[in-house]
Amino acid sequence: MTPRRAPKTSKDIAVVGWAQTPMVRQTDLTEAQMLLRVITDALAPLGLTRADVDFTCLGSCDYITGQAFSFVTNLDAIGAWPPKRDSHVEMDGAWALYEAWLRLHEGDIEIAVVTGSGRSSTGDPALIYPMEMDPYVLAPLGADPVTFAALQARAVIAAGLADERSMAEVAIRARGKGTVEELLAGEYVREPLRRHDLPPVTDGAAAMVLAIGDRADELVDRPAYITGFDHRTECHNPAFRRLDDSPSTRIAAAEAGLGNGRVEVAELQAAFTHEELLLHHVLELDDDVKINQSGGALKANPIMATGLCRIGYAADHILDGGARALAHATSGPCLQQNLICILEGPS
Amino acid sequence: MPYGVVPNRSACAVTRFVESTITFPYKRSLGPVLGAFMTALTEKRILGVRNGQAILVPPMEWDPATGAELAPELVEVGPAGTVESWTWVPAPSEQHPLNQPFAFAFIRLDGASTPLLHAVDVGERASMVDGMRVAPRWRGRRIGHITDICCFVPGERPEVDGPDEGPADQPVELMDYLALITYRSPIPVMADRAREASLQNRLIGLRCPTCGRVYVGGTGMCPIDSIEFGPDAEIELPHTGTITNFVVVTPVQYPGQTETEPFARAFVLIDGFDVVLSYQPVIELPVEDLRIGMRVAAVWASAAEEGDRLSGTDQPLGNLIGWIPNGETDVNDPDLVNRVY
Numbered sequence: 308m309t310p311r312r313a314p315k316t317s318k319d320i321a322v323v324g325w326a327q328t329p330m331v332r333q334t335d336l337t338e339a340q341m342l343l344r345v346i347t348d349a350l351a352p353l354g355l356t357r358a359d360v361d362f363t364c365l366g367s368c369d370y371i372t373g374q375a376f377s378f379v380t381n382l383d384a385i386g387a388w389p390p391k392r393d394s395h396v397e398m399d400g401a402w403a404l405y406e407a408w409l410r411l412h413e414g415d416i417e418i419a420v421v422t423g424s425g426r427s428s429t430g431d432p433a434l435i436y437p438m439e440m441d442p443y444v445l446a447p448l449g450a451d452p453v454t455f456a457a458l459q460a461r462a463v464i465a466a467g468l469a470d471e472r473s474m475a476e477v478a479i480r481a482r483g484k485g486t487v488e489e490l491l492a493g494e495y496v497r498e499p500l501r502r503h504d505l506p507p508v509t510d511g512a513a514a515m516v517l518a519i520g521d522r523a524d525e526l527v528d529r530p531a532y533i534t535g536f537d538h539r540t541e542c543h544n545p546a547f548r549r550l551d552d553s554p555s556t557r558i559a560a561a562e563a564g565l566g567n568g569r570v571e572v573a574e575l576q577a578a579f580t581h582e583e584l585l586l587h588h589v590l591e592l593d594d595d596v597k598i599n600q601s602g603g604a605l606k607a608n609p610i611m612a613t614g615l616c617r618i619g620y621a622a623d624h625i626l627d628g629g630a631r632a633l634a635h636a637t638s639g640p641c642l643q644q645n646l647i648c649i650l651e652g653p654s
Numbered sequence: 655m656p657y658g659v660v661p662n663r664s665a666c667a668v669t670r671f672v673e674s675t676i677t678f679p680y681k682r683s684l685g686p687v688l689g690a691f692m693t694a695l696t697e698k699r700i701l702g703v704r705n706g707q708a709i710l711v712p713p714m715e716w717d718p719a720t721g722a723e724l725a726p727e728l729v730e731v732g733p734a735g736t737v738e739s740w741t742w743v744p745a746p747s748e749q750h751p752l753n754q755p756f757a758f759a760f761i762r763l764d765g766a767s768t769p770l771l772h773a774v775d776v777g778e779r780a781s782m783v784d785g786m787r788v789a790p791r792w793r794g795r796r797i798g799h800i801t802d803i804c805c806f807v808p809g810e811r812p813e814v815d816g817p818d819e820g821p822a823d824q825p826v827e828l829m830d831y832l833a834l835i836t837y838r839s840p841i842p843v844m845a846d847r848a849r850e851a852s853l854q855n856r857l858i859g860l861r862c863p864t865c866g867r868v869y870v871g872g873t874g875m876c877p878i879d880s881i882e883f884g885p886d887a888e889i890e891l892p893h894t895g896t897i898t899n900f901v902v903v904t905p906v907q908y909p910g911q912t913e914t915e916p917f918a919r920a921f922v923l924i925d926g927f928d929v930v931l932s933y934q935p936v937i938e939l940p941v942e943d944l945r946i947g948m949r950v951a952a953v954w955a956s957a958a959e960e961g962d963r964l965s966g967t968d969q970p971l972g973n974l975i976g977w978i979p980n981g982e983t984d985v986n987d988p989d990l991v992n993r994v995y
Contacts, residue, residue: 385880442831547718
């Protein structure tokens with residue numbers, strides 16, 4: 308028997324708006340407070356209230372928050388009375404969006420809100436992330452993500468896809484400051500990575516509103532239709548992977564139909580400079596595609612919302628008149644799991 | 655002062671942060687493949703698993719590409735190997751295996767098809783080169799843990815750090831992993847104000863200007879109307895109420911448990927307001943005498959006790975120790991039992 312599959316493409320589900328909190332090194336707000344504000348900020352310009360929302364899916368991480376079941380507290384932000392359909396992913400909000408997109412395919416509801424939220428400043432990311440590695444052979448060594456990123460950067464450089472100069476250029480484009488010479492004069496954090504190759508520590512949250520069919524058309528002039536959506540994962544241990552490639556990104560892009568037309572902009576979740584160059588190569592993007600005009604994860608890296616923000620910026624391109632945009636989100640060390648979302652305007 | 659009115663006080667200007675350290679002392683089952691790998695480490699041997707033509711190190715129970723279960727055909731590799739890639743760690747963290755600067759390296763052990771990540775101790779960065787040969791420095795006392803290898807050192811010959819205490823007596827089936835994280839979290843201003851009020855033996859609530867519901871404990875938002883509260887939402891609550899429900903907890907001993915005898919936690923509906931304080935201690939009341947409908951009054955720490963209750967100042971209800979029967983006649987309302995929130 309052939310299992311019934313959700314459609315891979317649809318002109319029926321669209322991003323109609325989104326909002327993000329100020330992206331700061333450390334916020335005074337709790338995660339629930341950030342979410343309360345950002346959900347209101349996403350809904351209000353559309354003339355919607357929480358009562359109009361049929362489904363919510365929140366993306367957050369207890370390990371970062373430092374509280375078991377922290378997403379329960381975050382429910383205070385969604386207006387869950389009378390009781391609502393709600394879900395949670397212990398993943399970036401981009402995956403919460405994926406779940407909401409699947410849920411909207413059922414066809415019985417019209418509006419969904421998804422969020423991603425995290426206070427990275429609550430703990431020390433350098434000490435927390437090693438604990439999320441393989442618990443038997445990696446976490447006990449304190450194997451940290453910057454070490455793995457450096458090992459991947461070496462592989463990407465060895466494959467001829469990057470060098471320290473082109474990596475510095477990515478950092479300058481993202482943050483709009485410094486010269487290549489200035490940046491290359493810096494010390495290595497983990498050779499070949501210097502401070503500018505690393506993401507900042509950022510607190511923040513994002514919320515996005517999805518609508519189906521006619522409802523989307525009523526809400527905005529140019530809904531950003533999700534016409535392709537897929538995500539794939541690889542083995543957890545980077546030592547068992549080819550680090551100069553990203554096959555999960557390639558498969559997700561093919562399944563999402565990236566090759567069915569040209570995209571004008573691409574928002575890639577590259578927390579490290581070499582990741583942007585590797586993804587550019589794997590996705591075979593033309594040189595005229597505008598990449599990470601938002602500054603990307605190198606400018607603001609609110610863990611658990613960084614990927615959702617990529618989709619938000621890509622949606623902005625459509626809402627503002629663009630035709631086709633690519634958004635990418637990732638999770639895990641060395642681009643372990645990758646998500647591709649294609650957004651298109653009304654034809 | 656009548657209930658429902660709070661004197662004007664200026665809002666706290668600066669958000670307070672509190673630091674807390676959480677430990678998760680995990681005990682992990684290793685299973686047949688990693689268990690054999692860890693047991694072999696105590697014997698100063700390193701095992702991989704056959705996957706077709708390849709030998710995976712460390713061994714896995716399944717093919718990383720297909721997920722297919724692998725026959726547990728374990729193969730000894732190394733112990734020496736070749737550095738395939740590396741990065742220098744100039745400032746090690748407390749979690750790293752070495753205190754002094756070292757290299758994290760992908761080491762292809764002789765006979766293995768995949769690299770093993772581990773530390774290489776060479777003293778200085780200039781001594782690291784691609785393709786260098788390294789061998790393990792074993793810990794003298796080995797327990798079946800990846801850190802039974804202290805690190806790798808240049809050369810072909812394994813070393814032992816200190817007296818060699820020999821292999822494990824029995825197969826290693828479990829491993830300990832202590833996760834320890836320190837967090838620094840903001841205390842919302844309204845929560846801090848509620849705590850400060852309770853340090854003055856006052857119980858304040860926050861009344862939602864939209865729906866009129868009252869919240870305690872400094873919950874600075876109405877989760878129903880999705881709005882945040884400021885100080886003007888504060889109201890003074892009475893110090894008497896009725897027990898709506900309770901639970902008797904028989905303590906089991908776990909790290910941090912200080913109770914040894916069964917104790918009660920009660921839910922108290924505050925007089926005149928639709929507010930339930932949940933999970934409240936009861937004072938001078940044997941657990942067998944607790945009843946739904948019992949009338950109780952708040953008990954506050956005296957100034958003398960306050961000094962002994964340092965942790966109390968960080969509790970959301972600060973000086974509120976618990977509730978004591980106030981001698982009034984029980985309330986007879988069969989619906990009370992449903993009020994736990």
